Amino acid sequence: MTTKAKVFEGVNKQFIGGKWKEGTSGKVATIEDPFDNSEFAKVVLASKEDVDEAYNSAKRAQKKWAITSKEEKVDVLERAIRIMEENKKEIVDIIAREAGGTVLKGNLEVQLTLDIMNEAKTFPHRMEPKTEPSAIPGKENRIYRFPIGVMSVISPFNFPLNLSMRSVVTAIAAGNAVVHKPALQTAITGGGVIAKVFELAGLPAGVFNLIITSSSETGDYFVEHPIPKFISFTGSTEVGRHIGSLAGKHLKRVALELGGNSPFVVLKDADVDQAVNAAIFGKFVHQGQICMIVNRILVHRDIYDEFAEKFTKRASELPYGDPKDSKNIIGPIANEKQIETIMGLIETAKKEGALVSLEGKRAGNVITPFVFTNVTNDMTIAQSEIFGPLATLIPFDSDEEGIQLANDTEYGLSSAIFTSDLARGEEFAKQVESGMTHVNDQTVNDEPTVPFGGVKDSGIGRFGGEWVLDEFTTMKWISVQKEDRVFPF
Structure with a gap:
């Protein structure tokens, strides 16, 4: 042959x-x-x-x-x-x-x-x-x-x-x-x-x-x-x-x-399971090393606990390792400098009071998923472009607060909104300060x-x-x- x-x-x-x-x-x-x-x-x-x-x-x-x-x-x-x-x-x-x-x-x-x-x-x-x-x-x-x-x-x-x-x-x-x-x-x-x-x-x-x-x-x-x-x-x-x-x-x-800090906003009437599916892909594809990756997950408080539990479980199950093995979803971080930045963000998040819902680890040049809950939007991890597999979950109490939190960043590349009311979602999307907003989808989208x-x-x-x-x-x-x-x- x-x-x-x-x-x-x-x-x-x-x-x-x-x-x-x-x-x-x-x-x-x-x-x-x-x-x-x-x-x-x-x-x-x-x-x-x-x-x-x-x-x-x-x-x-x-x-x-x-x-x-x-x-x-x-x-x-x-x-x-x-x-x-x-x-x-x-x-x-x-x-x-x-x-x-x-x-x-x-x-x-x-x-x-x-x-x-x-x-x-x-x-x-x-x-x-x-x-x-x-x-x-x-x-x-x-x-x-x-x-x-x-x-x-x-x-x-x-x-x-x-x-x-x-x-x-x-x-x-x-x-x-x-x-x-x-x-x-x-x-x-x-x-x-x-x-x-x-x-x-x-x-x-x-x-x-x-x-x-x-x-x-x-x-x-x-x-x-x-x-x-x-x-x-x-x-x-x-x-x-x-x-x-x-x-x-x-x-x-x-x-x-340039850079991004994309919000993924889950309204109270959203399909939680589908929102979790989208957020898992939008956060962890290519280990989070994408400018329009899901960077902050904003969830209405009424469904926050359910979302956090399901999201954390899914994140913990993602296979990781050699990217040449087709079963793996999480591969290596690009370089040592970037690894050090990510590990520093993890330690800072813990010091600033974020709760660790999923404790990941460094395995060689691979960092497995970390999930932080009860994050506030002024924390370093929420205001940074992470470029790694670290998920931050932030609760909010009203649509108005959700919009305010989504826009509370110097960046404005991509964003996403989950809701069962598509008309409401589109009106919400118009108020988000980003070049692109996706209703009932995640933030990593590109079409020619x-x-x-x-x-x-x-x-x-x-x-x-x-x-x-x-x-x-x-x-x-x-x-x-x-x-x-x-x-x-």
């Missing part, structure tokens, strides 16, 4: 101008499997000179790509989709080994990526100009949509394939060229895999360029470089503020999807045809469908006076 050759070998390099090359910094980074700290890959990091080469390559390629026919663009994107589909198992294996994602999470991430790619392939046909009427006799207003040019994409470690591709493929589909810098920790999943897919799909050289490096090597240079006109960043609010300030200084446009993004400290800009197409293009008004205009003087 022959074994299928691996497609994604040798992608631990820079991809610049259609060629794979080692970085020129001379510094080597080791990417580790977060489950057992074994070596997954080594990468020679890029230097500022590599960044220059990538941006210049993108600038040269973009002019030709912008005027490439719609049909040719769609053909490339369709080939890329087929390559992803045909190699899904290998990609899921990479996600497990490099990002610590369980098999369930890996399959979810690949499917979300394919959904984005299928939406993006419609973009070339949605770039057509439109005509608008004019109040001036004989004038025709024509509205043209053009690519921005060269874009920078910076993506995080937690959903590296999906959160990279949602900017990369949509930007390319709109006629832009991209220089992409994934998180070093997941540079293969978030960068090398994407570069190989586009290479095999026949994307013209230079339209997509991959830079694998560290902040210490390139610093702010990647953002401040004069060639890119748009910065797409997904990551922490702290870093997002810094990138936003750099971009603003140079009049670059930005899309910033809706406006995805946050408010307050959770960022600016929207991904998805026509909204990301608006973000990643520029509009030009051309008026044509078809008959002589009469001027007032």
